[in-house]
Amino acid sequence: MTKLVMQQAPTPAMPRRFLLSASLWGMVAGALLVLDDGSALASRWGGGTLALAHAFTLGVLGNAMFGSLLQFLPVAVQVRVRDGHAAAALLHALLNAGAALLVVALRWPALVSPHWGGVVLGGAFLWLLAILLPGLWAAGGQRFLRWGMGCALLAALVTAGLGVLLVLGVAGTVVIAQPLLTDVHAGWGVLGWVLGLLAAVARVVAPMFQGARPAPLRMQGAWQVALYGLLLAMLMMALAGRVLPGARIGGGLLLLAFALGGLLLQVRAGKLRRVPLTLFWRCGLLALAAAAGSMLAGDAHVVQAGVLVLAIGLPLLVTGMQLEITGFLGWIELQRRCGRGVHLPGVHALVPARDKWALLGLQLAAGLTLVMACLRVIPANGAGVALLLAHAAGVLVQCAAVWRARQFERQRERMR
Numbered sequence: 001m002t003k004l005v006m007q008q009a010p011t012p013a014m015p016r017r018f019l020l021s022a023s024l025w026g027m028v029a030g031a032l033l034v035l036d037d038g039s040a041l042a043s044r045w046g047g048g049t050l051a052l053a054h055a056f057t058l059g060v061l062g063n064a065m066f067g068s069l070l071q072f073l074p075v076a077v078q079v080r081v082r083d084g085h086a087a088a089a090l091l092h093a094l095l096n097a098g099a100a101l102l103v104v105a106l107r108w109p110a111l112v113s114p115h116w117g118g119v120v121l122g123g124a125f126l127w128l129l130a131i132l133l134p135g136l137w138a139a140g141g142q143r144f145l146r147w148g149m150g151c152a153l154l155a156a157l158v159t160a161g162l163g164v165l166l167v168l169g170v171a172g173t174v175v176i177a178q179p180l181l182t183d184v185h186a187g188w189g190v191l192g193w194v195l196g197l198l199a200a201v202a203r204v205v206a207p208m209f210q211g212a213r214p215a216p217l218r219m220q221g222a223w224q225v226a227l228y229g230l231l232l233a234m235l236m237m238a239l240a241g242r243v244l245p246g247a248r249i250g251g252g253l254l255l256l257a258f259a260l261g262g263l264l265l266q267v268r269a270g271k272l273r274r275v276p277l278t279l280f281w282r283c284g285l286l287a288l289a290a291a292a293g294s295m296l297a298g299d300a301h302v303v304q305a306g307v308l309v310l311a312i313g314l315p316l317l318v319t320g321m322q323l324e325i326t327g328f329l330g331w332i333e334l335q336r337r338c339g340r341g342v343h344l345p346g347v348h349a350l351v352p353a354r355d356k357w358a359l360l361g362l363q364l365a366a367g368l369t370l371v372m373a374c375l376r377v378i379p380a381n382g383a384g385v386a387l388l389l390a391h392a393a394g395v396l397v398q399c400a401a402v403w404r405a406r407q408f409e410r411q412r413e414r415m416r
Helices: 013-035 047-077 084-107 114-138 143-170 178-210 217-239 247-267 276-297 299-338 353-374 380-415
Strands: none
Touching: 013 047, 013 084, 013 299, 013 380, 047 084, 047 114, 047 143, 047 178, 047 299, 084 114, 114 143, 143 178, 143 217, 178 217, 178 247, 178 276, 178 299, 217 247, 247 276, 247 299, 276 299, 276 353, 299 353, 299 380, 353 380
8 A cells, every 4th residue: 555655745735725726616617507598508519518617627627636636746656846835826826817717718708718718728737747747757666656647647738738729729810620629628638637647546545545446457557558549549530630430439438447447446345434435436436437328328418428527427536535635634734833742633523524424415416406407307507506505515614624723723722
C-alpha cells in the first residue's frame, strides 16, 4: 500500500480553494438549469446544453481534480509542486476565470466571445502541466502510477488545445469541422483526462480508504493502452476530416469496463469498509455503467449518457474523495498550528459520517431528478433546484469542517 507522507502536504488553503470552488460551480450548474427553458436537456448542440456541460467539466470536475492533484501528488507520490502557493493561486484564477467566461459566452453569446474563455483556459492547463510534470518526471518509484497520471495530464493538454480550436471556430477565426472535433474534444476530456486520472488515482485511494482491491496491473495497463490508442486514432482521423468507425462503441465499452471493473473490485474485497466513500463510488460507478449502456444504445441517447456521466456519475466519485480530502486538510492545518504533543480531533470528527451520508442522499436525489428531467417526467427547473441544493450542502459541509477546526483552536486557547 502507498505510504502517505503528510510532511509533504501543501498549505491546506491551496487545495481547499479548488475543492470549495467545485461545489460552488455545482450550484452554478443548478442555477443554469433553474433558468433554463428545457432546452439544456433536449439537444447536445444548444448553447444552454454546452454551458451546462462546461460548468460541470471545468467548474465541478476541473476544480475538484486540480485541487486533488495539488494535495495527492506531494503526499502520495512525493512530487514537488513548482512555486507552491503562488502557482496554485494563479492556476485557480486562470481556471475559474476561463470557465466563467466560456460558460457565459455559451449561454449568452451576445455578451462575450467564447475565444476569450478558451484562451484563458488554455493558459490554465499549460500552467498545470508546467508546475506538475517536471516533479512527476523527477519523482522516483511508482512508475505505473506516474505513467497513468502523466498520460492523463497530457490528455488534459490535448483537450484544452482542441477546446481553443473549437472556440476559435465558433468565433469565426478559423474554419473547422465543428461537430467532428467536438466529439474528439469530449472524448479526450471525459475519457482521457477525467477517467484516465481517476483510474490512476484509484490504485491508491480504493485500497487505502475503501478496502477495495487494486486492479491487476496488466488489466489496467491494457485498458489504458486501449483508451489512449482509441483517442489518438479519433484525433488523427478527425484531423484528416473523417470519423473513426466504431468510436462511440469503443468509448462506451471502455467506460463500461471501468465501471464494472471498479464494482467487481469492491465486491471481491475481503474487508470492504462500509463507509460513505465506498457507497459514493458504488453509486457513481453504477451511473457510469448506465451511461455506457446509453452510449452503446445509439446516438439518440447521447444527452442521457452525458447527464449520467457529467452530472451524476463523475461528480459522485469526486465528491466522495473531496470530503475525505477536506477532513485531512483540516487535520493537517491543526497539526501545523498546534504542534506536536497535542491531542487533535480525528479526520472523521472534522467531517462526520452523518454529513457525508446526508450529502450522498442529496446528490442521489438530485441525480434522480436529472434522470426524470431527461425523460420529460419533470421540468428541468425542478432538477436544477435539487442540484443547486445538493451542491450548496457540499459548500456547507466544507465550511463546517473549517469551523470545527477553528472551534478546537479557540477552545484550546481558552484552556491555556
